[in-house]
Amino acid sequence: MLKRHTKGGQPPQEQSHQPGRETKMVPRPDFEPRYPGSSRLEGKTALITGGDSGIGRAVSVLFAREGANIAIVYLEEDEDARKTKSLIEDEGQECLLIKGDIGSAKFCVDAVKRTVKQFGGLDVLVNNAAEQHEDEEVEKISEKQLDRTFRTNLYGYFFMTQAALPHLKKGSTIVNTASITAYRGHPSLVDYASTKGAVVTFTRSLASQLADKGIRVNGVAPGPIWTPLIPASFDADTVTKFGTDVPLGRAGQPNEVAPCHLFLACEDSSYMTGQMLHPNGGEAVGG
Numbered sequence: 001m002l003k004r005h006t007k008g009g010q011p012p013q014e015q016s017h018q019p020g021r022e023t024k025m026v027p028r029p030d031f032e033p034r035y036p037g038s039s040r041l042e043g044k045t046a047l048i049t050g051g052d053s054g055i056g057r058a059v060s061v062l063f064a065r066e067g068a069n070i071a072i073v074y075l076e077e078d079e080d081a082r083k084t085k086s087l088i089e090d091e092g093q094e095c096l097l098i099k100g101d102i103g104s105a106k107f108c109v110d111a112v113k114r115t116v117k118q119f120g121g122l123d124v125l126v127n128n129a130a131e132q133h134e135d136e137e138v139e140k141i142s143e144k145q146l147d148r149t150f151r152t153n154l155y156g157y158f159f160m161t162q163a164a165l166p167h168l169k170k171g172s173t174i175v176n177t178a179s180i181t182a183y184r185g186h187p188s189l190v191d192y193a194s195t196k197g198a199v200v201t202f203t204r205s206l207a208s209q210l211a212d213k214g215i216r217v218n219g220v221a222p223g224p225i226w227t228p229l230i231p232a233s234f235d236a237d238t239v240t241k242f243g244t245d246v247p248l249g250r251a252g253q254p255n256e257v258a259p260c261h262l263f264l265a266c267e268d269s270s271y272m273t274g275q276m277l278h279p280n281g282g283e284a285v286g287g
Helices: 054-065 078-090 105-119 143-167 190-213 229-233 236-241 258-265
Strands: 045-049 069-074 095-099 124-127 173-177 216-220
Touching (some): 045 105, 054 124, 069 078, 095 105, 124 143, 143 190, 173 258
Parallel strands (some): 173 216
């Protein structure tokens, strides 16, 4: 039965470690697919960064329900990753867990090689892993933080794409997770919003470059979504108000975003490339 979400924020909570643990969240995010599968990714292999929790978990489980085998790249959240692997296996599909930092080009090459060795190929790349750090003043963003945020949120997308492309073919797809902050900015997430703006441009540019190869590249720009990144980024008071300022009056759930990734990953979107979808609670943004 389809869950109806009510307006309002979340209970006060914080996590001290990025990118956060789904096991510590109250309430837990809704990740389960809401409908039966229809074999839209039957026989495909998908590699999903940040696939252990949040939007990545919802995408991983939904792709599995649609028939794909899944390789999940995650930083260090072992418990979340094992749970997601179990959920994928419950859908009747195989799951490969790959632990490491997508900010390393060498690691990305190794992750793709392991995926191809395990499943015999690669059809869908979902660049989704991200981190964010709240700073009220741009002067307080350290060089170390700036480098870390760009390395995860942008360099990692480049590195993983570069590693995957030799294995992709006509009909393959790349789906990049951007953010509403790419379009309207964010006063306390200046570095994060900057990386997400770059992801939008990366998506459009790469789509143009790969169009003649039959590889489509699109993206999803979510609004406020209840994921581990939220209590790991903001104080408890901010969390209680998170998502209440959009027209629908609440934060979205990961399983309300994942269908966008599925649509762009499968043949349903065969006439789309270089585009962004906007599951954001009703806020009108350009592009």
